[in-house]
Amino acid sequence: MRKFLAVVKHEYKKIVLKWAFLIGTLLFPVIAAGFAVVPAIIFSIKGEPTRIAIVDPTGKIEPRLRESLASEKLLEKSRQATKDAVTDINASGEEKMQRGVQQLGESFAFAEYSGAEKSPEQIRRELNEKIIGKELDAYLLIPKEFDAPVAKYEFFSRKAGDFVTERILKDAVNEAVRSQRLADARIDESKIKTLSRNVDFEAKGVDEKGNEKDSDSSFIAAFIIGLMIYITLAIYGQMIMSAVVEEKETRIAEILFSSAKPFELMMGKLVGVGLAGLTQLSIWIISAVILAGFGATMFTAAGMDIAIPNITPLMILLFFIYFLLGFFIYASIFALIGAMVTSVQEGGQFSFPPIMLLLIGFYFSFAVIRDPNSSLSFWVSIAPFFAPITMPVRILAETPPIWQIGLSILINSLAIAALVWLAARVYRVGMLMYGKRATIPEVWKWIRQA
Amino acid sequence: MTEQNTTLKVENVSKRFGDFTAVENLSFSVKSGRVFGFLGPNGAGKTTTIRMIVGITFPDSGNIELFGDRISTELQNRIGYLPEERGLYKKMKIQDQLRYFAALKDVPQAEADRRIDFWLDRMQLSEWKKKKTTDLSKGMQQKIQFISTVLHDPDLLILDEPFSGLDPVNVEFMINVVAELKARHKTIIFSTHLMETAERLCDDIILINKSRKVVGGSLREVKASFGKNLISLRCEGGLNVLHDANLVARIVEHSDEKEIELAAGADSQSLLKRLIESGATITKFEQIEASLNDIFIEKVKETNA
Structure with a gap:
């Protein structure tokens, strides 16, 4: 256990105490802030008449x-256009551009x-x-x-x-x-x-309990959450892979294996990197919450009525749980690939299947946003590999019954157990195989024999 | 046997990978406080055997006893293993890497820091403590790797080609370090291709080839059992005597002297007598024993045949 903790600490520090982590972590809120604040600033700039x-x-x-x-009339129009732009993410590119045009101050x-x-x-x-x-x-x-x-x-x-x-x-x-x-x-x-005159058409979702909620703002939040989980899973999965390949390539694995059990070493790596990912995600989510509040105040001050999606602490807890589920699913796949290959470049070729799975999950999240209660949404938010992205999106779009969340967590935990077991077997043999990339039949043999 | 005199006992150990037999029915023991040479050509099964000793892989059959016990995580903490293929984290500070390796051997951090300072000083690398691996020369990296093997003050050291990549000055330096460890009653298993170094350092040796033991025992015994009569000779004339097949089996010409292998049944005294009688001028006549190198080459050839 002490050795396991030493590995966790080592892996965590290796990622978090790096400039790349700091820059990556800070850059995201800055970019997000850019999206929230810059349009607001641009309104206020009026060109020369x-x-x-x-x-x-x-x-x-x-x-x-x-x-x-007359200027007052133009300003009023621009406000209306901004509101439309923010509340409708389905607008086509052309429409978006036209709205952008209308938003610009002109006199x-x-x-x-x-x-x-x-x-x-x-x-x-x-x-x-x-x-x-x-x-x-x-x-x-x-x-x-x-x-x-x-x-x-x-x-x-x-x-x-x-x-x-x-x-x-x-x-x-x-x-x-x-x-x-x-x-x-x-x-x-x-x-x-x-x-x-247009009627005031306000779209509101109704959840299972019959509570009304504003659907526009939920859509945006669901989309952002889906994107955030997709990106972090892809980044941290590949990070695991390159860490595994480094230890194999530099032959450090042999020293490590003579000090601690391969399973301890692999799990320590997964947990350490996972905690680093969790750290980054927490910073992002906290800053997103603050920015959403800030952005809403700005819009309200500018005379626009923007509702903040109703995000409960339970939802945030569930996002973290799903991030961890997704992380362990994809990280163990990436660790397995890392133990098979001989270089990071080779690993890059093999990371296509997991990246594909992630992408499919991300695309499914659009279907979930459109209709959170369809049977498709039900299945993809239960299925392993996809649920870590689609379920948080679904929870935000419209929280499903607790039993579905429970089932989804259970199934994905089982998938993790199976994948970690598989990865551990490949890891303890593959890490000591130098020189050539293992073939799939070879890997299969390791799994059966180990 | 008790721990006091035997550190490691390998009994009838075999290991196969599919159809390939890496180690077959290998037995030997390593006495505590001695330097044990584990010798053999490439692919003989040395690394496989060592991996089984340190508990990275396990034998298909046979027994390995370490300090009188089966291998376990606790026992792994008493071994310092320097693999032949080794490396360091490229972008990590030397101190951080050493701390990590020590932590994996259950050394408390304060103690680890004290030892890191001691060893960096001993290796004359103190000013590199906060540098990254990529800033170090290959020889320096080798020394850092050596430090990582001794940080937890192990009772058994397994050094696989510890001097590869070092210049002669540093080889000499490291030989002294190993000698110091021996003086502190550490048991050292030393695997190498450099027979000269092995001859200088080892008390006992084992030679394996093609996954089997070829010869083993104390250096003295092995040399004695390799009963060849060799004479180092520097002389002028007497060529007819040297070409007498009853006396001389083989002549190896060196730059200014000859290495003579006596024919079976012949003795050095009669050769000397015959040479003097033939009127040759002798400036050197010395009976020598076979070098470990000779034994190595001879035995490997024999078993390959």
Whole structure:
């Protein structure tokens, strides 16, 4: 037992007292903070107002445009867009980009210019000169027949690549023209607005006990948890493998085996590295909780209503339990591979199957997020190899009955017992085999004979 | 037998790997406080035997008794094993590695620290304590590995090729360290290909080849049993005498002298007499015993035939 503890201490210190660990651990919260805080900061930055001249021979469109491009109106729109972006993770890439555009602060300053009694060519020439002379950033030409099918709205800008301004302006023109059409048809615009208003559609999950909860925020949290467990398992699994290969490659294994039992050495390694992983995960989860709180305050302060997912201490305990289950499953597979191969590069080729299993588990977690109560979600959150990722996701999306969690923990613990037994047998023979990589039939022989 | 005079007893030990027999029916014992040479060519079964002694693997049949007992974790703490293939953690500080190896032998940390300082000082490596393995030369790494074998003050030392990779100055240095350990009544099993070193250090030897024992006993006995009459000769003339097949079986020419193996039944006195009679000028005539190297080569050839 004393030797086992010596191994645990050795492996733990070897990982935790390294710069890479410190940097990796700190970097994650910093990146996460970046995601939470940077958009909030970006809202508050307003670019230089775009100086724009609007030439409207009809005199009908311009006032409406001016009204809808006023700064207060734009700010309101941007807030709405941000809220949509945060609450809908299923949005396509294009939609996300459009929202990003709307989030950017943008404002307009209207330049006075009278185009009356001037030919279109003259107007264009004069305005182009103003742009060259930097008196103006852009101008918009509204056709005389603003509603004719062939009517063309022309926008000229000094900043040709400024798609933000272009998009905002396009939306505003369409809105202005639409409301003018309504006015011309003698339809009360305010009535239309009232009648076509979107309903307030709030998605809430209902758990088994009938409690309501906010589903949007749970989705995000479930996704983050799934990703976090997937990444840590992959990183720490490979860490185990390279530690095993190092001891084999440098022949330290022979000295170790003459001092302690191979099983003690292997378990000590698994436990030590597992504790290091747990340390890192704890730091991350604590900082995630703090950041979520901080982010929510920021959003609320910015006038947005973001619910924090309801995460109980029991849930956090279960995440740690599932991390450990997953860790021991994958770490013993990686230890087994490490004992088989002769170099880290060779081990890299063999780590494809466990990495594949991890990835499948991660992909299953999307299915679980969409429908936590389907029979697919049930099976993948019970199955060994997948449960360590899918069950925490499911717990967050919608906590399943206790018996299912219990069954899942039991089955995965049995899988660990079997894998550790297997790995230990390969370990004690493989670690002393130098020179060539063991073949699968050879490994099978070790397992049966040892 | 009691522990006072026998440290290790190997009895009829065999070990097979599939169809390959690594060790067959091997028996020997190592007396306490002596240096025991475990000799044999590559692939003879030395490493397999040593691994069974230290409890890394176990014999298929036969018995190994250490300090009068079967091998156990407690007994492993009394062995210091320096494997032939050995290494250190590449990116770890020397002190941390030594502490870990000591902890695995149940040495309390304070005691371990004291001994680490003592041995680093003894090996003239004190200033490398906080350095990483990759900063050390190969010879220095060898010495660190040696320290890791003696940190827990073991009663039995098993050194497999301990001097490989060391320059002559350091070999001499390490031989002195081993001699010091012997003076402290440690039992030392010493496996090597360097017959000259073995001849200098060992009290007893065993020679194995092709998984079997070839010859064993005290160095003196082995040499005596290898009953060859060798004469180191430096002379001018007398060639006809040397070519008399009744007297001389074989001549090995060295740069300025000859090594003469006497024919069966011939004795050195009659050779000397005949040489003087033939008028040869003799500047050196010395009866020598076979070197361990000669015995090694001869016996290995014999068993391979």
